Amino acid sequence: DLEDPYAVLDGCRKTFTTLQSATRDEQSLRWLQVLVRNIDTLRERVDDIRESCETGDNYDENIAMLNSDVYILTALIQEDIQTYIYYQVKYMDLMRVAMEKRVVTFITVMVLVLGASVAASSVLARRAAASIAVPIRELSQVTHEIAGGDFSARAEVSGSVDIELL
Numbered sequence: 001d002l003e004d005p006y007a008v009l010d011g012c013r014k015t016f017t018t019l020q021s022a023t024r025d026e027q028s029l030r031w032l033q034v035l036v037r038n039i040d041t042l043r044e045r046v047d048d049i050r051e052s053c054e055t056g057d058n059y060d061e062n063i064a065m066l067n068s069d070v071y072i073l074t075a076l077i078q079e080d081i082q083t084y085i086y087y088q089v090k091y092m093d094l095m096r097v098a099m100e101k102r103v104v105t106f107i108t109v110m111v112l113v114l115g116a117s118v119a120a121s122s123v124l125a126r127r128a129a130a131s132i133a134v135p136i137r138e139l140s141q142v143t144h145e146i147a148g149g150d151f152s153a154r155a156e157v158s159g160s161v162d163i164e165l166l
Helices: 005-022 026-055 059-147 161-165
Strands: none
Touching: 005 026, 026 059
């Protein structure tokens, strides 16, 4: 069973036209335009053969048109498809490299932000610990002085209510 050549050509043309609207790479887009033109030319050659068949017994002429026009155009279309695929793969590889660079940059920034956050948290934790430990250490020193008999020792503590209460 042979397929209807017009249905095949229309399907191909529709597919490549749809790809044209989605393609961002200039070289790929040019090859899609070439593909569509070659499909249109192939359709014209199929029309020529069909008209020739309808007008009479031109078997030899029809076979010559088939060999010189249709087979050559289908081979050319196959090469055009391969070239389009080549440029699409090349474009996708460029996009992959660009995406990898963006990911590396993002990860680097996130590591720096994380490092800065850890450093800031560490500084804040030390200050918070010091604000508690230093007054308690001073109170402990005064307590030892009082325990040693120096009842004139006094602690000058400022800070939180709990520390002052001690």
